[in-house]
Amino acid sequence: MDALFPTYARWDITVESAEGAIIIDNTGKKYLDFVSGIAVCNLGHRHPAVVSAVQEQLEKYWHVSNLFKSDIQQEVAQQLVLNSDLDAVFFCNSGAEANEAALKLARKYTQKSKVITFKQSFHGRTFGTMAATGQEKIHSGFGPLLHEFVYLPYNDCDALEREMDDTVAAVMVEVVQGEGGVIPGTKEFLGKIEELCLQYGSLFIIDEVQTGIGRTGKAFAYQQYNLSPDIITLAKGLGSGLPVGAMLGKEKLKEAFGPGTHGSTFGGNPISMAAAKATLSIIFNKEFLADVVKKGDYLQSELTKAFIDQDFVTEVRGSGLIMGIACQNEVAGSITVLRENGLLTLPAGANVIRLLPPLTITYEEINEAVQIIKNTLVAEYSN
Template sequence: MASAIYQLGEQVLISAFNRSPIVLSHGLGVRVWDTDGKPYLDFLGGFAVNTLGHCHPRVVKAVAEQADKLIHSSNLFYNEPSVRLAQLLTEHGAGDRIFFCPSGAEAVEAALKLARKYAYRQGERQKTRFVTALRSYHGRTFGALAASGKPEMQEGFGPLPEGFRYIPYNDLDALERAMDSSVCAVILEPVQGEAGAHVGSREFLRGARELCDRHGALLIFDEIQTGMGRTGAFFAYEHVGVKPDILTLAKGLSGGMPNAALAATDRVASAFRPGDHGATFGANPVVCAAGIATVETIVENDLLRHVREVGDYLIDRLRYLQTVRPNIADVRGRGLLIAVELSTDNKPVARLAAERGLLVAAGVGNTLRLLPPFIITKQDVDEALSILDSALRDALVTA
């Protein structure tokens, strides 16, 4: 059955992904099963989406109950789940006001538009430029792609929107040189996830806040991957005590359902007026109900503390593994956003791990990205690293 589905997918789907021949059937908790019944320990988590693991009962219940009442309406009307979820996000530090949309790239597009519109409303129409970081990843729509400091991703899609300057990440001097009166906003990831879990230093992120204040620019934090507890705090900015003017969220927001949000301070949010932006599927009541269940579960089960504890354990175990496996060059990350940089090709390691029942992502360069759900235990970590150890050993032998 798996082979037939894979072959059909190769015929009818656009080849925009390097898909594995694994065909997944169902999941529960930290595990998924393929159509042949083989189980996998999932340390990929849908690229940091499955915050509570697969089919968490509280999320499933919320989705089912809301789908039985109202699946979709329109943003011409309020619906209770979206208002309640927005309230929860503001209470936990996302910002003062929330705009929901279906995907992270759309949240970034909204953030870029809001920053420019804010400068326009302030009468500073020369402020149209953005400063962003090399290696950053903000999405694949035109504006988000232009904001991403990855020339290899931009190739063939030009001309992209103008007005973006790129600086090395964690280089405060370079950021200071890039700032002038034409900059409307600086957009940064507090941890560069897709680039391989590069953590923003306290000096860099605090310096970015100070430079934005000095030059009258806004600070945008892209927390699409880091937000909702992935780093052990609801938002990664909390680790350094630097609050942005605009925040973007997605991935783990609704426990596996497609949801994203733009958050902003009252002052900045007021720049958007009716007709300035929209999202047909934004504030969908079903995905927002899933978001409420996700946030409440994180809070009531003290999962932020658990993410810190099990994340530290995972990083410590990986660093021990580094001492016995010469193909591990570095281990980086915060909470349960972790990268293992290899000195050899990462793809054979990811493939061998999958064959032995562990799903990890072969990231940029030679990194392996580990983004497990918040509910993993130390026993799950031990099982995963036993598989990863054997994959690293055998990949080195066959290299």
């Protein structure tokens, strides 16, 4: 008897072990992992530095609650603020929790309720973040949602200008829409959000849950655009697989989040903080990030060359090592065949294959993945 709620459409794979970019199932079959736990294992599986840091913390203590001062929370918070232009950190357990904190803080600080997000966005599945998500399939079946969320077309400056006014508490946006199709925001659009937020006294919130922690070749993806958000939200890659999320905000916002306004029993758990500290010590390194950019450029170039003469692929797009292969047809079947052929990938909407390899991926592994993708898609579409 299956004792789990059927909330996931699970693959027919039971993982036995994983290391680097390789997963091995309980039959001994190897898979090249271009999912990375959905942009979580940015250093690959079981990175030695993270393993060592977690083991060391396990020998000290696991949990005491946020009633106590925490040196390791302060150390990780310093790593985050020193590599951003933000000033304060709230630790939680997931991206949805980070976005919930951001929405609460925006309403508390501005004393306004209206929040603008964008169609095909994804911000989480809690009640507040579900309402912030601009996808009907996420809303369906749950009755009335939290009110005063407005969904606008992504990369549409005109629609944004028409909607913005002094009743808007915040605009929440992804710099690259991940679940929505691996769609990068334009400089004009993202810059316009910042400009209008300043004009109307609204907070500029950037959801970096999938794009943060080196995924695009910067510490945070917003830095690709020279933006200055009021709040960013993080999770996924922050802890290399241990549950941790964070909300970062500017100094002016501290006064609105004093004792009793928000909290999390497990937020900033010392085991997760140990993993985060080790992860950031590696990723927030100029040479490491430059290497991510080179690998991302190489992956995009090789995929583009592979399908230059194939009209069933309409575009290869992305930033750093979040990459999307846009196809004419739906890709669910292709992703299944890729998996059978030893490569793990994800969808991003109906027509896009999403690639999220570890940031430590090798060029040899990139070449192997490109060859599997090319062989699989050409065989499928030539039939």
